[in-house]
Amino acid sequence: MKLIIRILLSALAVILLANLLPHVTVDSYVTAIIVAIVLSLLNFLVKPILVILTLPVTIVTFGLFLLIINALLILLADNLIEGFNVDGLWWALLFSLLLSFLQSILFSLLKEDK
Numbered sequence: 001m002k003l004i005i006r007i008l009l010s011a012l013a014v015i016l017l018a019n020l021l022p023h024v025t026v027d028s029y030v031t032a033i034i035v036a037i038v039l040s041l042l043n044f045l046v047k048p049i050l051v052i053l054t055l056p057v058t059i060v061t062f063g064l065f066l067l068i069i070n071a072l073l074i075l076l077a078d079n080l081i082e083g084f085n086v087d088g089l090w091w092a093l094l095f096s097l098l099l100s101f102l103q104s105i106l107f108s109l110l111k112e113d114k
Contacts, residue, residue, distance in 0.1 A: 005110060010036035021098075025040040027083035035077060035084050039099075042073045052064040070096040 011032040018026040024031050050069050051058065057081040058065045078084055086092045 002110065004090060007033065007036045007040065008109065009106040009110075010040070010099075010103055013036055013099055013106060016102065017095055017098050021091065021095060023087035024095050025085045031081065031083035038077050038081055039073065042077060046076070047073060067096070070100075074099075 009028065014026055014032040015029065016036050018024050018032070038083055038107065047069065050072070051066070053068065054065060068089075071092040074086055074096050075089065078086045080091070087094060
């Protein structure tokens with residue numbers, strides 16, 4: 001149940017950012033849910049491979065290259081999903097940063113006090 005809520009919160013963040021950023025568009029709520037699912041799958045499957053392959057560059061740039069990897073994953077999701085459009089690497093980078101920030105805020109609401 002918590003996974004479904006996390007995906008719905010991620011979709012909400014995608015919709016908010018698509019309305020906020022002029023060069024990011026999402027056609028519908030269903031598309032936003034698909035974007036959230038695809039991004040979570042890409043972060044789970046593709047990102048670890050990219051991090052390992054680009055480890056020397058990541059070390060030289062003190063980890064800043066991870067931001068580029070996140071932006072590239074956003075652009076990959078853009079290519080995979082009809083109805084989701086990001087107009088370039090810089091917009092994908094900004095979208096990635098803001099999405100991470102929004103998700104951290106929204107996911108903090110899910111944490112239970114123990």
